[in-house]
Amino acid sequence: MWIDSHCHLNHERTGGEAPEAIVARAKAAGVDGMLSICCEIEKELPSLLATIKPMQNVWCSIGTHPHDAGVAAEKSITLDQLVKLAQSDDKIIGIGESGLDFYYNHSTPEDQEASFRKHIQACIETDMPLIVHARDADEDIMRVIRDENTKAGKKVRGVMHCFSSGAGLAENALAEGFYISFSGIVTFKKSTDLQDIAKTVPLDRILVETDAPFLAPEPYRGKTNEPAYVGHTGKFLANLLNQDEQTIATRSKENFFTLFNKAKKTWTAN
Numbered sequence: 001m002w003i004d005s006h007c008h009l010n011h012e013r014t015g016g017e018a019p020e021a022i023v024a025r026a027k028a029a030g031v032d033g034m035l036s037i038c039c040e041i042e043k044e045l046p047s048l049l050a051t052i053k054p055m056q057n058v059w060c061s062i063g064t065h066p067h068d069a070g071v072a073a074e075k076s077i078t079l080d081q082l083v084k085l086a087q088s089d090d091k092i093i094g095i096g097e098s099g100l101d102f103y104y105n106h107s108t109p110e111d112q113e114a115s116f117r118k119h120i121q122a123c124i125e126t127d128m129p130l131i132v133h134a135r136d137a138d139e140d141i142m143r144v145i146r147d148e149n150t151k152a153g154k155k156v157r158g159v160m161h162c163f164s165s166g167a168g169l170a171e172n173a174l175a176e177g178f179y180i181s182f183s184g185i186v187t188f189k190k191s192t193d194l195q196d197i198a199k200t201v202p203l204d205r206i207l208v209e210t211d212a213p214f215l216a217p218e219p220y221r222g223k224t225n226e227p228a229y230v231g232h233t234g235k236f237l238a239n240l241l242n243q244d245e246q247t248i249a250t251r252s253k254e255n256f257f258t259l260f261n262k263a264k265k266t267w268t269a270n
Contacts, residue, residue: 001249002234003256004034004227005181006097006131006161006209009058010048013213013224019051022212023058026227032253032270033057034227035260037097037131039065041085042073052091056268059260061131062086063096069115070107082122093262095123096131097161100144103136113144120148123156129259130158132178138169145176159259162211163194170197174205179259181207184217184225187236195240203243203251207259208234 004026009019019036026034036052038045038061045062052058062085064074086095098119100112107115123130134141149155159179163170170180180201186194198206208230210216216225217232231249238248257264 001030001032001246001253002208002231003253004031004210004212004230005159005207005252005256005260006183007034007036007212007227008039008214009034009036009212009227010044010051011213014226015224020055022226022228023055026230029228030231031227033059033256033263033267035094035256035263036060038062039097040068040071040074041077041082042071045085049089049091057266057270059091059093059263059266061094061096062092063094063098063119063131064115065097066099066101066112066115066133067104067106070111074115075111077118079118079121079125082118083125086122086126086128090262090265093260094129094131095119095126096158097133098130099133100137100140101133101135102140113140116144117148120145120156121152123158124148124152124154127157128262130156132158132160133162134160134165134169138165141169142172142176149176157259159207162209162215163197164191167193167197167200170201174201179205179207179255181209182233182237183209183211184215184221184229184233186240187217187233188221189218198237198240203241203247204255206237206248206252207255208237208248208252
């Protein structure tokens with residue numbers, strides 16, 4: 001029924017629980033598939049890919065999180081290497097998460113922007129979607145995206161993941177053809193501004209995600225999040241948008257396969 005468009009099956013905050021158990025609970029909860037995100041290519045990709053390889057309808061991305069943009073091993077990965085790695089396996093269906101995070105600034109703004117540009121260029125070259133992390137950097141996110149689009153003469157496809165920014169970024173991202181993905185944050189009582197933004201996003205541009213193990217939706221807020229909970233966010237959105245639950249599940253699933261079209265190669269209908 002649901003697709004979790006963004007989770008981290010191998011993150012240390014899962015408490016070391018086997019990803020197989022997490023996936024099994026998700027499938028029992030009506031989750032048909034999920035995308036597990038890579039945040040540090042050199043350190044994480046080989047083990048992540050090995051983990052999800054035997055799993056039905058579980059995919060992964062390749063990317064460097066803005067927090068890790070200053071890591072020497074990540075900086076040394078060239079555009080050509082990133083492109084080749086992205087195309088090396090049918091289970092790799094997206095590039096990222098990459099972007100700008102000027103709230104934590106774990107990497108310098110210069111390293112973050114250089115990494116972000118490299119990821120955008122790889123997406124344009126491979127026609128694979130970009131998974132964008134944006135925090136306290138709304139104007140710079142759009143500046144870099146538009147700059148790279150102009151240079152390439154082609155628009156990068158992508159999604160603003162775990163959207164929690166302002167209405168301006170949502171409007172500008174939609175205008176550039178991006179999708180908007182909502183996490184458990186939208187279910188929080190104080191997220192009224194975000195809920196208002198969600199009402200402005202067309203149904204053919206909405207995705208749902210957990211960002212597990214972070215940001216569990218109500219009624220699990222404060223607990224370790226997992227893909228099994230993505231339906232709670234979906235149901236909340238359905239009520240918010242005056243839609244039935246099945247409509248949001250179907251539309252968000254269709255949107256996932258439109259954006260992450262490479263997933264169709266290995267998709268197995270339940």
